[in-house]
Amino acid sequence: MTGRPYIVGNWKMNGTRAMLSEARAIDRAAARHPGVDVGIVPPFTLISAMVEAAQDMAVGGQDCHAKPSGAFTGDVSAPLLADTGAVFTIVGHSERRALHGESNAEVQAKANAALEAGLGVILCVGETEAERDSGQAEAVVGAQLDGSLPTGEDAAARLSVAYEPVWAIGTGRVPSVDDVGAMHRAIRAKLSAVYGEAGAAVRVLYGGSVNAGNAAELLAADEVGGALVGGASLTAESFATIISAAAALAEA
Numbered sequence: 001m002t003g004r005p006y007i008v009g010n011w012k013m014n015g016t017r018a019m020l021s022e023a024r025a026i027d028r029a030a031a032r033h034p035g036v037d038v039g040i041v042p043p044f045t046l047i048s049a050m051v052e053a054a055q056d057m058a059v060g061g062q063d064c065h066a067k068p069s070g071a072f073t074g075d076v077s078a079p080l081l082a083d084t085g086a087v088f089t090i091v092g093h094s095e096r097r098a099l100h101g102e103s104n105a106e107v108q109a110k111a112n113a114a115l116e117a118g119l120g121v122i123l124c125v126g127e128t129e130a131e132r133d134s135g136q137a138e139a140v141v142g143a144q145l146d147g148s149l150p151t152g153e154d155a156a157a158r159l160s161v162a163y164e165p166v167w168a169i170g171t172g173r174v175p176s177v178d179d180v181g182a183m184h185r186a187i188r189a190k191l192s193a194v195y196g197e198a199g200a201a202v203r204v205l206y207g208g209s210v211n212a213g214n215a216a217e218l219l220a221a222d223e224v225g226g227a228l229v230g231g232a233s234l235t236a237e238s239f240a241t242i243i244s245a246a247a248a249l250a251e252a
């Protein structure tokens with residue numbers, strides 16, 4: 001575990017008001033582990049209600065538009081997110097890149113817009129299975145970082161990077177701890193090359209089929225500063241176990 005752990009739950013397109021009780025239970029788990037930064041990313045529709053329910057966890061958005069306002073039906077800008085009480089946003093999730101055709105340049109514009117609006121940013125990167133099988137994983141992730149890392153002054157200060165291999169998302173398959181460590185070291189080297197000393201403070205999260213059973217092992221890999229959790233963040237029972245695993249490693 002590198003630094004103060006950051007454990008973030010991405011609820012994706014799940015979560016109605018009925019699930020606010022689950023969010024409150026996750027918030028209580030966050031309160032029990034003050035050494036861990038906990039974030040929850042509900043769908044846009046639930047952000048305001050979750051901000052009201054949350055005392056010990058940060059609430060974020062899943063994406064934002066690169067423009068602050070305008071005629072963009074269905075989109076949500078970074079200032080609108082900030083207005084709901086969200087304090088950070090994910091950008092460049094592989095589901096956005098694949099299903100909405102988002103390029104590195106668009107993702108970078110979104111990251112810059114989020115920072116401009118005062119939000120923290122979690123920038124997602126990750127290779128497909130074919131790219132890993134052909135030995136291209138580090139090159140692909142390196143190119144994603146080159147193309148989509150935010151560029152503003154002080155960008156590194158409110159940035160986290162999430163390494164999410166596409167083939168590990170929602171599949172129950174995870175890379176070996178050695179492969180996670182190798183990729184996270186490569187990401188750290190890139191962050192230092194781009195941001196200099198400030199790059200050392202950027203937290204690098206692992207995401208992709210993290211669950212209550214494998215969290216401790218994955219969080220212990222080299223240069224892993226936390227986790228971005230999908231399915232296992234939807235219930236307080238499993239997500240709280242991941243939060244305590246991070247707390248135990250941070251205290252060790």
Ligand code: 13P
Pocket residue numbers: 010093164168169170171172207208209210228229230231232
């Ligand atoms: P799963 O944890 O469900 O594999 O999702 C990972 C993810 O995409 C988080 O952003």
